[in-house]
Amino acid sequence: MELFQKIIKRVLLAVFSLFVIVTITFFLMNLIPGDPFMSEKANPEAQAALRAKYGLDQPIYIQYGKYLNGLLHGDMGNSYVLQKGRAISTIVTESFAVSMSLGIRALILAILIGVPLGCIAGLWKNKVPDACIRVISAVGISVPGYVIAAVLMLLLAVQLRVLPTSYNRPGGTVMPIITLSLYPTCYLIRLTRASILEVLNQDYLRTERAKGMSERVVIFVHALKNSLIPIITYLGPLTASILTGGFVAESVFNVPGLGRYFVSAINSRDYTLIMGTTIFYAALIIFMNLVCDILYQVVDPRIKLD
Amino acid sequence: MEKTHLLEVRDLKVSFASKKTEVPAIQGISYYLDEGEVLGIVGESGSGKSVSSHCILKLLPENGKIQGGQILFEGKDLLPMNAKQIADIRGNKISMIFQDPMTSLDPLFTVGHQIEESLKKHTNLNKKQREERIIKLLDLVGINQPEKRMKQYPHEFSGGMRQRAMIAMALSLGPKLLIADEPTTALDVTIQAQIIELLKRLKDELHMAIIFITHDLGVVSDICDKIIVMYAGEIIESGKKRQIFYDSRHPYTEGLLNSVPKIEQSRQEKLVPIEGNPPDMQLLGSECPFSHRCGYAMNICARQKPPKLTVEEGHEVSCWKYYRERMESGE
Structure with missing residues (x-):
């Protein structure tokens, strides 16, 4: 019951955060020069007519009030440019479904590879496995996503011809998933390694050994559980960002996901879409952080949700 | 036939691997302990007092290496034992408490669970019996409401309670x-006194031997039967409590005694510290390791290590000053 009340409190706080985010985004967005219809080749009168039609000729605070009002009624408006006339909620949910299906697989891959490799590197510190893993993770972190995507494509699709370049063909999800998961995998390796090294020096492990506990219990029960804490912190925002898709991976491999819209919506000043993607992303991050905080409490008794 | 002691350490040598070389930490120490006895090991930081006791349960840090010697427990050498054999002794026949109770318990498990682990490993008690035993144990060390406390996490305990x-x-x-590695150093003075009282009472109730490691001679005087004074990885003086406190022969021991505040001391009287710092173990040669700081140092002290001399039964000292006094008195 106590937990339930705390969650309610957090949800209310989250609503407030979202309101702040909506406000800031709305005004920042209007500060960018240009508007959704500036690229229309049509004459100035036609542009003005379009603006009038969507209410963009009204003062900014009225536009803001109207937008908030719509939002409260669950209406995020329609896209102005990119998918003209379609409801933002439909665009976001459809493209998010695509991004999420890739993202979940990339996330699982990153955790399944990153955490164990990080443990191995930490437990064999300064030995051969550690050295190899560290080189790999350093490369993975420092090479930007578009390079990875391009190299993968060149290697697997053009040279070896084992995978298709496009997302909709069979096997087309493999390269986007690798591209998406590479950075988080490598980051998780480094995080886990650092965390486990920190924990291995803790006095309580010596206490466990002094009690006659086997190395198996010392490492797999006490050391691992303690080193999970910083990893959980990272997993919250990571999940939010990986589920909403990477801009690079989705652009290069032509994935019709949410990630692409983040940047293209801004470029084309598709106001309602900018708002839609931002609100969605912010809500997801807030939600994932809440999940993390609850998870924390499960793992670490010292942390209380408040 | 020689009597088997509960614990006998023979010529133990330990070194630590540093970047380039092996740095000696313990340079051949020997001592023994009988059932029910309390041995105090005293020395400054870095004198090897903790390292020597961690060796007994083979709990040295990774870069530490036992270079030689024997550690006989009930007549059996612990050093050649494999991991499983030593794990059967740890926490069972020999157990240890550590300096900092704040960091020596795993924060993610209840206190009860951490005690239970040990019972699970070393006994065949069922869950209910284990719980009863934990409640009894917590009660024994003076923790109130043991049924409630065993379900709590270490952060819900105060420092003194954690050490309990x-x-x-x-x-x-x-x-x-029981090896107690500076068990009171991290606690404030009143709690310190309580913990020592507790250990004294438990020693008598359970008839166990204790090795008590500390840098505080005041603490030692309270609880120990025998005392070893360590300096730079060597035992420089050892004896019964009375011999060390009232008949000490080594200038270093004397210095330690002079640096303990006394209750009858007037405010004007200043404490006499031991000047200088412990030597760099890497640079030590054949000299007496204390010669650099010793007010009585003679020529020979800088050249040769002093022999171990027996003052009277049970009281041994390694010092040239005492050697000369003996020679002069014509013994």
Whole structure:
């Protein structure tokens, strides 16, 4: 019951955060020069007519009030440019479904590879496995996503011809998933390694050994559980960002996901879409952080949700 | 036939691997301990007092290496034992408590769970019996409401209470020997006194031997039967409590005694510290390691290590000054 009340409190706080985010985004967005219809080749009168039609000729605070009002009624408006006339909620949910299906697989891959490799590197510190893993993770972190995507494509699709370049063909999800998961995998390796090294020096492990506990219990029960804490912190925002898709991976491999819209919506000043993607992303991050905080409490008794 | 002691350390040598070389930490120390005895090991930081005791349960850090010697427990050498054999002794026949109770308990598990682990490993008690035993143990070390406290996490305990919990954990299997590595150093003075009282009472109730490591001679005087004074990885003086406190022969021991505040001391009287710092173990040669700081140092002290001399039964000292006094008195 106590937990339930705390969650309610957090949800209310989250609503407030979202309101702040909506406000800031709305005004920042209007500060960018240009508007959704500036690229229309049509004459100035036609542009003005379009603006009038969507209410963009009204003062900014009225536009803001109207937008908030719509939002409260669950209406995020329609896209102005990119998918003209379609409801933002439909665009976001459809493209998010695509991004999420890739993202979940990339996330699982990153955790399944990153955490164990990080443990191995930490437990064999300064030995051969550690050295190899560290080189790999350093490369993975420092090479930007578009390079990875391009190299993968060149290697697997053009040279070896084992995978298709496009997302909709069979096997087309493999390269986007690798591209998406590479950075988080490598980051998780480094995080886990650092965390486990920190924990291995803790006095309580010596206490466990002094009690006659086997190395198996010392490492797999006490050391691992303690080193999970910083990893959980990272997993919250990571999940939010990986589920909403990477801009690079989705652009290069032509994935019709949410990630692409983040940047293209801004470029084309598709106001309602900018708002839609931002609100969605912010809500997801807030939600994932809440999940993390609850998870924390499960793992670490010292942390209380408040 | 020689009598078997509960614990006998023979010529123990330990070194630590540093970047380039092996740095000696313990340079051949020997001592013994009988059942029910309390041995105090005293020395400055870096004198090897903790390292020597961690060797007994083979709990040295990774870069530490035992270079030679024997550690006989009930007549059996612990050093050649494999991991499983030593694990059967740890926490069972020999257990340990540590300096900092704040960091020596795993924060993610309840205190009860951490005691239970030990019982699970070393006994065949069922869950209910284990719980009863934990409650009894917590009660024994003076923790109120043990049924409630055992379900709490270490952060819900104060420093003194945590050290009590550590002691309960260490005593859970009625060990023959308890190694207490500066158990009161991290606690404030009133709690310190309580913990020492507790250890004294438990020693008598459970008839166990204790090795008590500390840099505080005041603490030692309270609880120990025998005292070893260590300096730079060597035992420079050892004896019964009375011999060390009232008949010490080594200038270093004297210095330690002079640096303890006394209750009858007037405010004007200043404490006499030992000047200088402990030597760099890497640079030590054949000299007496204390010669650099010793007010009585003679030529020979800088050239040769002093021999170990017996003052009277049970009281040994390694010092040229005492050697000369003996020669002069014509013995």
